[in-house]
Amino acid sequence: MQNFVEPQAFRRAIEQAFNAVLVTTAELETPGPEIVYVNPALCAQTGYSADELLGQTPRVFQGPATERAVLDRLRKQVGRDMHVTVHGHHADGCPYPLADCPIHRVMATGEPLKAWRDTFYRCDGSPLDVELFASPMRGLPGAVEGLVIAFRDLSAQLALERKLESAAQRDGLTGAFNRDFFDTLLEHEYARATRQRQPVSLLLLDIDHFKSINDTYGHLMGDEVLKAVVIHVQEQLRGTDVLTRWGGEEFALLLPGTTLEGAQTLAETLRASIASKPLGADLPPITVSLGVAQFDIDGNDQDAFQRADEALYAAKEDGRNRVRTAPAS
Structure with missing residues (x-):
């Protein structure tokens, strides 16, 4: 039983997970958090290699549709209608204070963000509809040391939803x-x-x-x-x-x-x-x-x-x- 709680076992579990996972630093100053880990599922879903992502900020996934309408539950938790996951700019390119970024708020407050939907962009520029979760990663004293972001590809689900919606209309x-x-x-x-x-x-x-x-x-x-x-x-x-x-x-x-x-x-x-x-x-x-x-x-x-x-x-x-x-x- 002891083997299952060793760090190597946890790493294998994450690397074999179906959902995409990335970990960032807790950097609150510009240019924002730095990606320090991505699992194979994230690379498969986005088309990026781990080498291309490590050292980047989550802004690498930004595209023209990334900030559509942030769901009400995210607005309530974060307090503003703001750009999700991507740091430093609204979807139209206008800058906003780093403190307004929801990922920054996770770092600063230590409060997780529950599931919300957004659009990332793959390496080839094609859109990737996802559902995300973000949680602070705490050290032993309780300080926030980084951020864990997990997301799943919603493409098949949304295609089915659109098909059902069309059938109803x-x-x-x-x-x-x-x-x-x-x-x-x-x-x-x-x-x-x-x-x-x-x-x-x-x-x-x-x-x-x-x-x-x-x-x-x-x-x-x-x-x-x-x-x-x-x-x-x-x-x-x-x-x-x-x-x-x-x-x-x-x-x-x-x-x-x-x-x-x-x-x-x-x-x-x-x-x-x-x-x-x-x-x-x-x-x-x-x-x-x-x-x-x-x-x-x-x-x-x-x-x-x-x-x-x-x-x-x-x-x-x-x-x-x-x-x-x-x-x-």
Whole structure:
């Protein structure tokens, strides 16, 4: 049992650990702590050799995304919104006092920092998303002699989180946003427009005679038509516009900062471009009908949906392949 508490045993354990570990000095003056130990896992994850890191400060991992939003728990412990791990500069390059650095604070106060997420940069410049822990390393009298930083690569976890987030927000067939996400976004956008007194418009788009496409060509062809419509519409939209599959062959488009006239212009552009030629070499020709409405920022969001839906119904009743606009409420 005695062998397991010998220094060599501890060193072997750290060197065989899956998570990355580095140890720095307790230097509080510029240029800051010096890296005195790195384990093989850190070298494997960052692409640096131990020789390249020893004698450096943790600033070696700095990159343009290293200081994003420091988590609330770190702000509470450290007391400021500051650059994490990297010493001497905020993410935009502006210097700040060394005393503001969270690693410096660990050294000065002897209090550990619990887990937080950050972005390091590998030797080749590629980003490395990590979760970090930092603890002071004390000598026998209790004085802080250095700092132990451990981190783990979150790349696979974050990729899965992004995949799950996308699955929760997107329609599985077309890739357009789904109705649940649209409802949440609409509430936020409507509140923003009301505060800022900015226009917001809505388009409802329906593929004409879609049932006959399924009946004539089969449901697989119908699916391809739906996907082609989404691709075509998205090519006409700005980055702030939101396309949602509302249900079946019907889509909703939320247009922040767009007047009724601007929404009418977009609707007519979409109608004409879709009617002019098939959206794919193997796809049948289609047309669409659209209803247009502008939100009354002194009213409510559901009123605009009702008026856009009535305008869409009028477009269908008038022969389809048309744009109809709802009068202001």
